[in-house]
Amino acid sequence: MSRIINNREYRQKKLKEIILELHNGKNVDEVREKFQEIIKGVSTKEISEMEAELIKEGMKVEEIQRLCDVHAAVFKGSIEEIHHPEKEEGHPVDVIKKENEAVKSYIKSHLMPNLDELKKADSHSVRLKLMENINMLFDLDKHYSRKENLIFPYLEKYGITAPPKVMWGVDDEIRGALKECKEVVNTVEKGPQEIITIIENTTKRIDEMIFKEENILLPMCIDTFSEDEWLDIESESDEIGYCLVSPSVKWKPIRENLEGKEKSKLANENSEGYIKFDTGILKVNEISAILDTLPLDITFVDKEGIVKYFSGGSERIFPRTKTVIGRKVQNCHPPASVHIVEKVVEDLKSGEKEHEDFWIHMGELYVLIKYYAVKNEKGEFIGVLEITQNIKEIQEITGEKRLLE
Structure with a gap:
């Protein structure tokens, strides 16, 4: 047992070193290579513990938040796969995943074709289409609000505080980026290249948040929450609303008669x-x-x-x-x-x-x-x-x- 604990502590130490190297300006590819050499595989729990330790040692949440997208990219190919059974239709996990799929599909089938049109020729009609696309993506606010107001409190109840703080901060940054996209598209003086850059950067951040939700947040919640807690989350979700798609059925846990x-x-x-x-x-x-x-x-x-x-x-x-x-x-x-x-x-x-x-x-x-x-x-x-x-x-x-x- 002591060997397992020591190995965990060693990996925790190395994970912190990697994040701090990124913080100090190390090249991402260089850090990725070092990460693969030192770490065979890390669980979402260890990522949570690492971030909590950094905050405890005095690193500001904003600092970790600034690094969040970078270290997610490093971890992306290395997070240990945790196989969980698919949740029933209408379960909060199922709803989050279907919303994420709808967002990715909408970006691919609606936003990106209009962005390609802008690359060919700037016009008022193309900008109007992009405005409509961005307004649709503002629906993400409901998705993030359910996460922040229904899921995060339960994580904090179990002492998991660092990931919610970091993720909430990134959610707010994405909200801000969408507002900025709207302003840039709506400003005649802003050229096509500036519009393309900000929209592409924003959609990249949205995609990275989807990855973090499905590979870090949801596995952590599945491992932690009881069925009653998921039921409470489900029962409060309607009041906040849904993003692009709504549950087709009301989830109810199986009960014996x-x-x-x-x-x-x-x-x-x-x-x-x-x-x-x-x-x-x-x-x-x-x-x-x-x-x-x-x-x-x-x-x-x-x-x-x-x-x-x-x-x-x-x-x-x-x-x-x-x-x-x-x-x-x-x-x-x-x-x-x-x-x-x-x-x-x-x-x-x-x-x-x-x-x-x-x-x-x-x-x-x-x-x-x-x-x-x-x-x-x-x-x-x-x-x-x-x-x-x-x-x-x-x-x-x-x-x-x-x-x-």
């Missing part, structure tokens, strides 16, 4: 709403009230990995929403921690362990988290019970307090 599935199994419940146990009889509303009154949080996941129930106490330690019911438990956690969840469930399901315990400090709380293998009367595994409790007050108990007192 637990109510229909379990309805036929409630044979123990009579028409008056009682459930008979081996140790007594309770009304359904009594069971719910009892579970909600317990000074701990309960979540039950069945043997198929579907979340079937959570208690509704007034002071839950970890928030739960009813949207988790019917979901695979893996989808209730960020992808980066899914392997831990799967290992706990597998150990309990296989019988290797009967329970697994964790305890963590959360501000003033001291939280005990226990996972139990739940088995039926035949000893067969039927699910996992998670119990979460703040044990701070229990730890502080001293002496005795008898009933009579």
Whole structure:
């Protein structure tokens, strides 16, 4: 493990050296060659850590922003490929990619032919066409606004702060460049060559941002966000709007129809709403009230990995929403921690362990988290019970307090 950590630290150090060399005026091709010699492949996470480290060491965000397009070009052929399954239609990732494809297609099929016309002959009609093209590309503002106001806050929640700062700055530069394109095209005194140069530079920056979104930003988000967080992003997206194309369908995560599935199994419940146990009889509303009154949080996941129930106490330690019911438990956690969840469930399901315990400090709380293998009367595994409790007050108990007192 120490060898892996040291290797990561070494690569991190070398990545910073390369960026600083670019900052000090080194030739891009020269840096690219050195990069390929030293680094076999870097992940998007390492790029994020590198930028965060540079900011922590005092380099201004504006400095990294100025280098952003340069080091993206260096990394372009070297970023380690991370294969993620394609997201369902209407998922925020799918929407971003389709918008990017629409922008690239529009530039190629509309803007560039008009720019070629301008290269042949300057005319008022050609400039009007270019103005229309640029106005269409102003739709990118919605694309960038969704990214900045819906995606970046979640990255920052997970402590990923440098890439959002840098990318937001570049977004603003592209917005400014589009305004400048419009002004230049609309100014009679500006010649064709000046128009061509600024438009070509702007479209190059747009293309580079598309690359950064799809090869750095989105893989980072896919590795980090939970399904509920993507659902929140999707639900707020309509208010900001879309760029050139809109989602054709509304994305909804797959949910198990637990109510229909379990309805036929409630044979123990009579028409008056009682459930008979081996140790007594309770009304359904009594069971719910009892579970909600317990000074701990309960979540039950069945043997198929579907979340079937959570208690509704007034002071839950970890928030739960009813949207988790019917979901695979893996989808209730960020992808980066899914392997831990799967290992706990597998150990309990296989019988290797009967329970697994964790305890963590959360501000003033001291939280005990226990996972139990739940088995039926035949000893067969039927699910996992998670119990979460703040044990701070229990730890502080001293002496005795008898009933009579």
